[in-house]
Amino acid sequence: MLSEISALQSTNTTLESIDLSQQAFFVSGTRCFLTQRPHHRFTTQIKDHDVLVSQLKRELAKCSSNDAIAFGVLPFCKTQQAQFIVTEQAHQYDKETFKQWITAKGTLKQDTMPSLERISHRQSQHHYESAIREAKKLFANEQLEKIVLGKQVDLYFEAPLSPETILTNLLTQSPSGFHFSFPTEQNSTLMGVSPELLLRKHGQAVLSNPLAGSAKRSNDKAMEFKLKQALMASKKDRYEHAVVLVEMSQVLQPWCQKLTIPSSPSLLSTATMWHLSTEVEGQLADANTHVLALANRLHPTPALCGKPTADAYPWIHSLEGESRDFFSGIVGWCDKHGNGEWVVVIRSGEISANHARLFAGAGIVAASDPTAEWLETEAKLSTMLNALESNQAYHQLSQIKMRATA
Numbered sequence: 001m002l003s004e005i006s007a008l009q010s011t012n013t014t015l016e017s018i019d020l021s022q023q024a025f026f027v028s029g030t031r032c033f034l035t036q037r038p039h040h041r042f043t044t045q046i047k048d049h050d051v052l053v054s055q056l057k058r059e060l061a062k063c064s065s066n067d068a069i070a071f072g073v074l075p076f077c078k079t080q081q082a083q084f085i086v087t088e089q090a091h092q093y094d095k096e097t098f099k100q101w102i103t104a105k106g107t108l109k110q111d112t113m114p115s116l117e118r119i120s121h122r123q124s125q126h127h128y129e130s131a132i133r134e135a136k137k138l139f140a141n142e143q144l145e146k147i148v149l150g151k152q153v154d155l156y157f158e159a160p161l162s163p164e165t166i167l168t169n170l171l172t173q174s175p176s177g178f179h180f181s182f183p184t185e186q187n188s189t190l191m192g193v194s195p196e197l198l199l200r201k202h203g204q205a206v207l208s209n210p211l212a213g214s215a216k217r218s219n220d221k222a223m224e225f226k227l228k229q230a231l232m233a234s235k236k237d238r239y240e241h242a243v244v245l246v247e248m249s250q251v252l253q254p255w256c257q258k259l260t261i262p263s264s265p266s267l268l269s270t271a272t273m274w275h276l277s278t279e280v281e282g283q284l285a286d287a288n289t290h291v292l293a294l295a296n297r298l299h300p301t302p303a304l305c306g307k308p309t310a311d312a313y314p315w316i317h318s319l320e321g322e323s324r325d326f327f328s329g330i331v332g333w334c335d336k337h338g339n340g341e342w343v344v345v346i347r348s349g350e351i352s353a354n355h356a357r358l359f360a361g362a363g364i365v366a367a368s369d370p371t372a373e374w375l376e377t378e379a380k381l382s383t384m385l386n387a388l389e390s391n392q393a394y395h396q397l398s399q400i401k402m403r404a405t406a
């Protein structure tokens, strides 16, 4: 009891000064991390795995503490730069305790979310569905087997957004998953709750939990039962999922002395979606393998990019017509021993002043229906729209826009 009270008191003290425009935050299971000063930042290329890992080791070696941690975000595209924050020591909290305190702090400050005033789709529904039809030609010509197509939407609010309020909503509305917040060098805050673990590494043990194949959840119990069954039985979704696993096992196999991949997927739920999910477990041949040496080789998997990966990249760029930057990249942390945890930047947004940019994508295969895939991306947006308390306003503004352009 005494230790619980002192944990709450120390949480209170540090939370008084929580500032997500400066501090990185990451939830891992029942624990969460918050960076503390002193910290230093650096950027690095990600194209060459060895250069990335040696720079990380060099930067961590600048810290005297054995508990030093590097938090970072890697972009989707290998030609862009990763950003890191290195801290001598991170505050660590029990997730539930942290949630209680950040909620209480919001209530005390009477924090309210500003209203959504305007939206702008960087890819309209027409654009998105046309891109899918183009992709289907590539499958027919056997140029690609799968591609993940994303869209971005800009939301403008009447007043500046508070990342702390958004994080509070993410923690309460979406209790499971990996909540994260990262202050970028562009003075924005990248935040969200990712359901997808790309790689966790501790000693020799590695774990990955790729997701691919999705259905929107329902409030109706009988309906939920039906849609779970339909998702498990869907040939299109099972194929989308299988493509990811084949690719990932090819990357992981040479590094592992043991690799276990279940023969069929299971179901994983978020607050808004069901996904086909597989837990891939491995034992590394060399416990000194750095988590990012492997995570950066896996990234981007065909759950975010496509198959073949190198061919899908340029098609994504030309079909989406926008750079994804950190969206569908990876975010996480690693320590001086090369252990750490990296998740995929999805169900996320980039917040700056009164603007939020959101991203959602969907895996496209030959059997994909363009409108169904658009609706899937709309459903995936709702994690962040709910956290911004703007789901209803977003759909109203979308309707008005659609009528105006009809």
Ligand SMILES: C=C(O[C@H]1C=CC=C(C(=O)O)[C@@H]1O)C(=O)O
Binding pocket: 148, 196, 211, 212, 213, 214, 275, 302, 303, 304, 346, 347, 359, 360, 361, 362, 363, 364, 380
């Ligand atoms: C690209 C996204 O989801 C990926 C992860 C899970 C399921 C997916 C799917 O079913 O298409 C996507 O591969 C996203 O949420 O923006």
